[in-house]
Amino acid sequence: MSSSLNRNAIEMAIARARRERTQIELLDGQEPGLRFRAGERSAGWSLLARLHNGKRSRIKLGAWPKMGIADARRAARTMRVKIDAGTDPNTDKREAARAAAAEARNRRTLAEVLDVYDGLVLVQHRRGEGTRRALDGRKGLLTSLKDRVPASITRAELSDLVKKHARWAPISANRKLAYASAFFNWCIHEGIVETNPAQNIRKPARENVRERFHSLAELREIWAAAGTLGYRVVQLMRHLIEAQDSLWMDANQIVDNEFQSCQADAGRR
DSSP, X not given: OEEOOOHHHHHHHHHHHHHHTOOEEEEESSSTTEEEEEOSSOEEEEEEEEOTTSOEEEEEEEETTTSOHHHHHHHHHXXXXXXXXXXOHHHHHHHHHHHHHHHHHHTSOHHHHHHHHHXXXXXXXXXXXXXXXXXXXXXXXXXXXXXXXXXXXXXXXXXXXXXXXXXXXXXXHHHHHHHHHHHHHHHHHTTSOSSOTTTTOOOSSOOOOOXXXXXXXXXXXXXXXHGGGOHHHHHHHHHHHHHTGGGSTTOHHHHHHHHHHHHHHHHHO
């Protein structure tokens, strides 16, 4: 349907589209390519034009009634000038939307970004809750920075925080620094920050490397002895022993077999 559009024709098209639950499109005879489309829930303007690459494209101009007839015709003429200059308005809109989304991400506070990190990464870790507390809990390394934008955090101030925490818990400060470094590396991958402020910060404390671990025979004796002290002690010792499982070289299957044997011995005692 092509004619010089007026308000009466538009309102009739909207009423019919809602009544018949269909979509109706009106062509403006005054401005080439200008279309008014009415649907069951919305109505608005668009321009149908051919781009420089030969493809036909529909470009949204605005919604009715916020954009009136005269405004739609001016918008169509402005858009056609851009198309004649070789641009694709739809591509420009998509790029602008991506840029706005990136800017919005960069405006999020550290606490908000940590919530996302928690939901995507830490939730998959067995000790994820403890890691989150170490980052921004009551005694977390990043707690004082929660209201800051991650990109604004500098290496110098993070280094000062590590030193401050190391005064009363040096080994814990080592762990918190490692957690913070992993978090900021994730932020780099997500495009939230460009650099990791925790990178190259030295651990505040030297950790002693354990020279030996309990042998399987010793663990067997501990397991059996714990069985005489009640259910809760048995469970505690089982978790402590299993925590060392990953530290034994090529011994996982042997450990499993020994645990089963120990459980059988504890049950008989």
